[in-house]
Structures are given as structure tokens and as C-alpha cells.
Amino acid sequence: MNSIAIIGGGIAGLAAAHRLTRLVPDASITLIEAEDRLGGKIVTDRAAGFVIEGGPDTFLSLKPRGLGLCRELGLETRLHGTNETIRRTYVMRGGRLYELPEGLTGLIPSRFGPMAKTGLISPLGKLRMGLDYLIPPRAANGDESLASFVERRLGRELYDRLIEPLMSGIYAGDGEQLSLAATFPQLRQTELEHGGLIRGMLAAKKTTPAPKPGAKKWAAFLTPTTGLAEIVEALAQRLGAVDVRLGTRVACVESMPPGFAVRLERGESITADSIIFATPSFATADLIADLDSRLATALRGIPYVSTATVSAAYPLADIPRPLDGYGYIIPRTENRAILACTWTSTKFPHRAPEGYGLIRAFVGRAGQEDVVNGSDDDLLALVRDELRRTLGITAAPMLSRVFRWPKAMPQYTLGHTSRLALIDERLASHPGLFAAGNAYRGIGIPDCIASGEQAAEGAVKTLSEIIPA
Numbered sequence: 091m092n093s094i095a096i097i098g099g100g101i102a103g104l105a106a107a108h109r110l111t112r113l114v115p116d117a118s119i120t121l122i123e124a125e126d127r128l129g130g131k132i133v134t135d136r137a138a139g140f141v142i143e144g145g146p147d148t149f150l151s152l153k154p155r156g157l158g159l160c161r162e163l164g165l166e167t168r169l170h171g172t173n174e175t176i177r178r179t180y181v182m183r184g185g186r187l188y189e190l191p192e193g194l195t196g197l198i199p200s201r202f203g204p205m206a207k208t209g210l211i212s213p214l215g216k217l218r219m220g221l222d223y224l225i226p227p228r229a230a231n232g233d234e235s236l237a238s239f240v241e242r243r244l245g246r247e248l249y250d251r252l253i254e255p256l257m258s259g260i261y262a263g264d265g266e267q268l269s270l271a272a273t274f275p276q277l278r279q280t281e282l283e284h285g286g287l288i289r290g291m292l293a294a295k296k297t298t299p300a301p302k303p304g305a306k307k308w309a310a311f312l313t314p315t316t317g318l319a320e321i322v323e324a325l326a327q328r329l330g331a332v333d334v335r336l337g338t339r340v341a342c343v344e345s346m347p348p349g350f351a352v353r354l355e356r357g358e359s360i361t362a363d364s365i366i367f368a369t370p371s372f373a374t375a376d377l378i379a380d381l382d383s384r385l386a387t388a389l390r391g392i393p394y395v396s397t398a399t400v401s402a403a404y405p406l407a408d409i410p411r412p413l414d415g416y417g418y419i420i421p422r423t424e425n426r427a428i429l430a431c432t433w434t435s436t437k438f439p440h441r442a443p444e445g446y447g448l449i450r451a452f453v454g455r456a457g458q459e460d461v462v463n464g465s466d467d468d469l470l471a472l473v474r475d476e477l478r479r480t481l482g483i484t485a486a487p488m489l490s491r492v493f494r495w496p497k498a499m500p501q502y503t504l505g506h507t508s509r510l511a512l513i514d515e516r517l518a519s520h521p522g523l524f525a526a527g528n529a530y531r532g533i534g535i536p537d538c539i540a541s542g543e544q545a546a547e548g549a550v551k552t553l554s555e556i557i558p559a
């Protein structure tokens with residue numbers, strides 16, 4: 091009987107296990123997770139009528155495998171979009187909140203009207219954006235930072251005031267270091283195909299097909315009614331015969347022809363024909379260091395950033411400013427410890443009881459990570475200070491939660507695609523070894539699901555080649 095071990099029970103590892111139960115129901119599948127619970131970065135705390143997400147709070151509907159997996163799990167009817175009645179988000183500039191201009195597509199403005207009207211960008215900044223129409227594409231190929239690309243095409247002001255905080259909301263990263271090719275390759279593609287972003291936007295307007303009549307139109311961001319943990323819970327219920335080992339840390343993986351040995355920290359070993367590493371890349375590096383030091387070095391080349399989320403709940407009477415939007419993002423240039431603040435009870439009204447507001451702040455980003463090492467009280471104090479300055483809240487929260495995420499956000503820095511090529515090459519030299527998760531080709535939940543499922547398919551294919559039925 092084929093045996094497959096999955097290391098890591100985050101969404102990527104769970105998606106791999108789920109796919110395997112469907113592809114090879116007779117195989118011996120073991121899922122090994124260091125923590126006492128499944129889900130990894132997905133943690134939902136349901137308390138006093140509030141739904142508090144510790145890590146992610148939604149997933150993109152555009153990327154197929156988030157919605158796809160929810161359908162397979164029977165969760166489609168549980169999915170909610172963000173509040174359609176108030177679709178506003180704010181951006182801070184000089185301590186004040188400005189509405190985020192509507193019509194941003196893939197980080198970049200795609201409508202002239204809202205950009206022309208916004209007070210977030212100065213008249214000079216808007217003129218500079220318009221120059222994109224005239225600037226020829228960069229001739230040189232090779233990787234470029236996200237900041238350099240946006241500055242070159244649309245100007246520094248647009249980068250600092252709009253693109254940087256939007257990008258930070260996804261990667262908690264430093265745009266000067268992030269690789270355009272690994273994060274937003276479609277932007278360079280548009281430049282090459284159309285000569286610039288504005289030209290690309292005009293061309294897209296002409297070619298965008300009308301939506302199919304009768305097709306259900308999903309909101310851009312989705313989440314199950316009582317939190318993303320519903321996906322983890324549904325997956326856990328469907329793992330059937332999978333041997334799930336919680337609270338079990340893997341120490342290393344060794345070659346044991348024709349397969350591998352997974353050595354557990356508590357001494358025991360598991361043999362497997364194939365292994366899926368659904369662990370952060372630095373953890374995977376430690377596990378395979380003796381097996382392939384070059385692979386370990388390439389994996390360690392992917393840096394990570396630490397962040398934290400702090401949620402605070404209040405009676406609405408304690409919140410002087412109406413929570414009339416999804417929240418606000420804070421550019422790095424504002425020099426604040428907080429990088430974004432979500433007004434959860436407006437974004438998802440069912441996540442707080444009637445008459446209460448739930449707010450969630452993100453703390454820590456690339457270059458400003460020390461703050462995450464503070465105590466829970468320190469982090470809450472930082473967030474309360476932010477809420478006092480921006481929303482005028484002086485009352486103590488009736489309920490608060492701090493979730494710390496050390497080395498949680500992989501950074502696709504310059505050279506990421508070359509690192510991936512080397513990682514793929516090294517993995518291919520060990521038939522049966524696969525890597526999945528947020529370190530490689532997408533940090534969002536749908537990407538992680540897709541990577542786990544692809545690893546599962548790869549494992550099944552390899553096994554059928556090595557051990558023909």
C-alpha cells in the first residue's frame with residue numbers, strides 16, 4: 091500500500107490531505123502537525139456573540155480554489171461577501187482618513203474619475219500618474235522591485251500614498267524589496283503588451299467580456315458565516331482514514347530507499363513513499379538540511395516577517411466616529427506602529443452583536459517587527475492609542491484578543507522566481523518529495539489550497555510511476 095506523509099496541518103496541508111483521500115482512498119496517509127490544533131494561520135475565536143479572526147479573515151473569490159474547495163465541502167451556502175451597503179475603505183494621510191478611490195484592479199487604479207476626484211493624491215501627483223501614458227516600457231528585462239516599477243510608471247507619490255499601504259495589507263512587506271515578477275507579474279505584462287498601465291487599462295475596457303447571464307456573481311472577498319475556521323472544521327471532518335497526529339513535531343526527514351523516514355521529535359519514526367512539506371519554508375529547510383543542503387539554502391533564502399493582530403470590541407456608544415466603512419490602511423510614511431485597522435462589524439455585520447463594534451488592528455511590518463515582541467498589554471496599549479487618535483475612542487474595550495504571528499508572512503523578495511526554480515529543481519531530484527504552502531506561489535488562502543492540491547496530485551503521479559499498481 092502506498093504511504094504518504096504530510097507535514098504541517100495548515101490550510102495547504104489540509105487541502106493536500108483532502109485531495110489525497112479522494113485520489114487514493116486506499117493509501118496510508120498521515121498528517122503530522124506540531125500544534126495541538128489544525129488550521130495553522132487560520133484561527134477563529136467565537137466569544138460573547140463576536141466572531142474574531144486571529145489570522146486571515148476572508149479569501150479572494152477570483153482565485154478558483156477557495157470557492158472551489160468550499161463547494162466540495164458543502165460550505166457554499168455558508169459564504170458571505172463583504173457588506174455591500176457600505177463599500178468604503180479609507181487611507182490615512184497626515185493623520186486624516188481619505189476614501190480609497192474606487193476602481194482599483196490588481197493594486198492599480200483602473201478608473202479615471204475616482205482618481206481625478208480623490209484628495210489623497212496631490213494635483214502634481216495626478217499629473218505625474220498621467221505621464222504613464224507617454225513613458226515607454228522599460229527595455230531591460232530581469233526582476234525589478236514593486237516600488238521601483240510603480241515609481242517609474244506612476245510616480246513616487248502614488249506609490250507612497252496608495253500602492254504601498256495596499257501592498258502592505260497583503261504582504262506586510264517592504265515594496266523596495268518585493269519582486270514585481272513574483273507578486274504582481276501582470277503589471278509588467280501590461281507594460282510590455284500595451285506600452286503602459288493607462289494604455290492597458292483602456293485596452294481592457296474594450297475587451298472585458300460581459301458577465302454570463304444567470305451566473306451567480308460572488309463578492310470579491312468571501313468568508314463563512316462563523317469564520318474561516320469553518321473550512322478547517324469541515325476539512326477535519328472529511329479526512330476519514332487519514333492518521334492525523336496533532337501535537338507532533340517532525341525533527342527531520344531522511345532518505346530510506348525506496349522511500350523516506352520521517353523522524354518525530356519524540357523519537358518515533360514514520361516511513362513514507364512520498365512526503366508533502368506543508369510547513370513554512372524555513373521549517374522545511376531544517377527538516378531536509380541533511381538530505382539536501384542546497385535545497386535547504388534555497389528555502390532559507392525566503393525571508394519572513396512577523397506580525398500580530400489585536401481585536402477590540404466596544405458598545406457603539408463608546409465609538410465616537412461612525413464605523414462607516416471596512417476600515418483604513420496606514421502608509422509607512424505615516425510612521426505609525428499599526429499598518430491597518432479593519433472595522434470588522436461593518437465589513438461583516440454578522441460578526442458582532444447588534445449595538446457593538448468590533449475593530450481589528452494589524453501590528454508589525456517589514457522593518458518594524460520589534461513591536462510584535464511586546465507583551466499583550468503593550469500591543470493592546472498601542473492599538474488603543476491608535477484608536478484614540480483616529481477614531482476618538484477613549485473607553486477600554488469590553489473584550490480584546492491579541493494574536494501573535496512570528497515569522498508568518500513570507501516575502502517574495504527580488505530573485506524569488508529564481509529561488510523557486512532552484513527549489514523545484516532540487517525537489518525534482520528526490521522523486522516523492524513535494525513542498526506546498528504560502529512560501530512559494532501565492533500567500534492567499536486560495537493559492538495555499540491550490541498548492542496543497544497540486545502537491546497531492548504530484549505525489550500520486552510519482553507513486554504510480556515508482557510503484558506501478
Ligand SMILES: Cc1cc2nc3c(=O)[nH]c(=O)nc-3n(C[C@H](O)[C@H](O)[C@H](O)COP(=O)(O)OP(=O)(O)OC[C@H]3O[C@@H](n4cnc5c(N)ncnc54)[C@H](O)[C@@H]3O)c2cc1C
Nearest residue numbers: 098100101102124130131145146147148340527528534535
Ligand atoms: C495576520 C494574517 C492575516 C492574513 N490575512 C489573510 C486574508 O485575509 N486572506 C488570505 O487569503 N490570506 C491571509 N493571510 C495569509 C494566509 O492566512 C496564509 O498564507 C495561509 O493560511 C498559510 O497556510 P499554510 O498552510 O501555507 O501555512 P501555515 O498555516 O503556517 O501552516 C503550516 C503548519 O506547519 C506546522 N509545522 C511547522 N513546523 C512543523 C514541524 N516541524 N512538524 C510538524 N508541523 C509543523 C505549523 O504548526 C503550521 O500549523 C493572512 C496571514 C496572517 C498571518
